[in-house]
Amino acid sequence: MTQRPLTIGRLAKAAEVNVETIRYYQRVGLIVEPLKSLEGFRVYSSEVINRIRFIKRAQKLGFSLQDIAHLLESGEGHCNDVREQAEVKLKQIEVQIKDLQSIRKTLKNLISECNTGGESECCPIVQSLTENSARTSTKKGAGANRQDFTSATKY
Amino acid sequence: MTQRPLTIGRLAKAAEVNVETIRYYQRVGLIVEPLKSLEGFRVYSSEVINRIRFIKRAQKLGFSLQDIAHLLESGEGHCNDVREQAEVKLKQIEVQIKDLQSIRKTLKNLISECNTGGESECCPIVQSLTENSARTSTKKGAGANRQDFTSATKY
DNA sequence: GCTTGATCTGGAGCTGGCTCCAGGATGCAG
């Protein structure tokens, strides 16, 4: 059976991405542009399928396309480089988790205040957001996570 | 002491944001454009300072500007609406935390495989990202196949 | 009076990761 040439459309289907995504990856250098057929169509090696899948999986782990470009470079070099990048990413993820946990705590406190606040016309959430010093809780020990909390935001 | 009019620059300082941010908030309707002085300068009410701080604090809790527009509307209405929005956001945050925790787990496993993998030329992280079925955790099978490795990194 | 700095309008540019479009050439099925 003669295989049909792996054109961009078929590649896209095989790798489960949009054709435009492939073109985009070419533009930014994540995929090398292949030779063209006589008719001017790009014909891909089937290994590109794996490369695209690699990219997509790495994205799911929180790597940016730039990160991934480095990963792919390192992949040709030594394991240590890759592991190092993974460790950096792991640390970033852990910071994100902490920030979000702190946000969650604040939101929970605000919501519970709201529930217990009776029928006051003055919403404790709105109040808290308006006040000069943001409180994270009315229960004691609220100040502890204030720093993590601010680190969640980029001005 | 006669107060100088609260122009956009002084407002920006007071609220600790960029002048352009205020203009932007006006453009998208988060801040109502105030009347202008005879010279054509906008003069703000000091309450706008609180409004901007509100916005900034809500952003730190993960609300988008659109969310915040709703919050500000609701704030003028009833507490229940605000609490509901906070609860929705809380759920979103919790999903994000779970996702990140799962990513963290995967990364940790990959890194530890890498550490125990000895001096294999074949990086288990790269392999794992290349394989057809993404594994999220496993200790065995970190050895095999050089083909996947090259197929992701070559093209 | 001159200089510096703040303000105005409006529009463009930035980041990341796509996604879409126009207009033309080609491949394939009926």
Add this chain to the structure above:
DNA sequence: CTGCATCCTGGAGCCAGCTCCAGATCAAGC
């Protein structure tokens, strides 16, 4: 042969949330 799908190039648009710019006007300090 016709018609539609697919391909090409190149450039624009989209999201959010700003940020910056040009060129004009105006205010405040020395």
